Amino acid sequence: NAGVTQTPKFQVLKTGQSMTLQCAQDMNHEYMSWYRQDPGMGLRLIHYSVGAGITDQGEVPNGYNVSRSTTEDFPLRLLSAAPSQTSVYFCASSLLAGSTYNEQFFGPGTRLTVL
Amino acid sequence: KQEVTQIPAALSVPEGENLVLNCSFTDSAIYNLQWFRQDPGKGLTSLLLIQSSQREQTSGRLNASLDKSSGRSTLYIAASQPGDSATYLCAVSRVNRDDKIIFGKGTRLHILP
Numbered sequence: 001n002a003g004v005t006q007t008p009k010f011q012v013l014k015t016g017q018s019m020t021l022q023c024a025q026d027m028n029h030e031y032m033s034w035y036r037q038d039p040g041m042g043l044r045l046i047h048y049s050v051g052a053g054i055t056d057q058g059e060v061p062n063g064y065n066v067s068r069s070t071t072e073d074f075p076l077r078l079l080s081a082a083p084s085q086t087s088v089y090f091c092a093s094s095l096l097a098g099s100t101y102n103e104q105f106f107g108p109g110t111r112l113t114v115l
Numbered sequence: 116k117q118e119v120t121q122i123p124a125a126l127s128v129p130e131g132e133n134l135v136l137n138c139s140f141t142d143s144a145i146y147n148l149q150w151f152r153q154d155p156g157k158g159l160t161s162l163l164l165i166q167s168s169q170r171e172q173t174s175g176r177l178n179a180s181l182d183k184s185s186g187r188s189t190l191y192i193a194a195s196q197p198g199d200s201a202t203y204l205c206a207v208s209r210v211n212r213d214d215k216i217i218f219g220k221g222t223r224l225h226i227l228p
Contacts (some may be wrong), residue, residue: 035218041220042204043204043218048215090158090159092159092216099146101147101164102146102147103149103161103164104149104159104206106151106158106160106161107158108157109157109158
């Protein structure tokens with residue numbers, strides 16, 4: 001199993017550009033989520049999904065869209081990039097939502113810089 | 116609202132010492148608590164997961180305990196090594212319809228050779 005994969009690893013955007021961060025998992029996990037990690041702020045939840053076709057907002061959803069058309073993929077779209085979105089983005093997945101055994105597995109991250 | 120706190124934010128100890136990292140949470144209605152390790156510039160690696168009905172979990176030199184009633188968890192590292200230097204984060208999965216995972220900000224650990 002490849003686990004949780006993210007592409008690209010690094011990205012530089014100009015203000016106003018749009019792009020999609022890709023996340024995929026091959027473990028047949030129901031639960032997938034996106035976090036951003038900033039110095040001094042820790043990990044903050046952007047969006048999450050408890051299964052195909054179901055998504056919901058986390059703490060910091062503004063400026064981001066998600067969809068979950070398949071169990072495997074959970075892309076994160078930046079609609080119009082802003083310098084405040086410069087961050088490291090992590091995708092995570094776990095087998096079941098709302099379970100005592102929903103161990104989280106993380107991808108390697110995408111480092112995004114918005115100029 | 117569930118809040119997760121990790122104190123201290125940073126810790127330096129000489130190699131070979133046993134050490135304890137702390138994690139506290141405000142709402143005891145959780146499914147589980149998970150400890151992660153993060154190396155600089157890398158993703159998060161799962162270390163231990165403690166289910167709500169469990170009191171502790173062990174893996175090698177690591178032992179994690181959970182006391183739901185007091186809202187506390189500890190990660191015990193025995194015979195620390197320079198390779199243990201990393202940031203350690205805890206996260207709780209709360210019992211709620213929104214199924215959110217809440218993270219602490221982590222403890223940055225430095226083991227002195």
